[in-house]
Amino acid sequence: MSDPLRRIDALVEEDTLPTPQVRQQLRLAAGLTQTEVAEAIGVKRLAVAQWEAGRAQPHRGNRRAYAHLLRKLAAKHPDAATEGAADEG
Numbered sequence: 001m002s003d004p005l006r007r008i009d010a011l012v013e014e015d016t017l018p019t020p021q022v023r024q025q026l027r028l029a030a031g032l033t034q035t036e037v038a039e040a041i042g043v044k045r046l047a048v049a050q051w052e053a054g055r056a057q058p059h060r061g062n063r064r065a066y067a068h069l070l071r072k073l074a075a076k077h078p079d080a081a082t083e084g085a086a087d088e089g
Helices: 003-012 020-029 034-041 045-053 060-076
Strands: none
Touching: 020 045, 020 060, 034 045, 034 060
8 A cells, every 4th residue: 555545544544643743734734723722622732732743642532532633634634634745835
């Protein structure tokens, strides 16, 4: 399976998360702050910052909610759903 197809599969799995870089790219493409994402999921802003930095992973319920948000953002901003998309612009 090619890399783009693998990334797409990862985005549509219920609790599979894209890479930290893609998480941040999706949030920025949507014009959202870390605080807004945190409030939507029900966590502190620091948790979102750590998830985007790759220093921590969300736990069970938060992971599903975060994955759901990222899938929705990827559907609206497909160009941001690929590794290195921020470097191309």
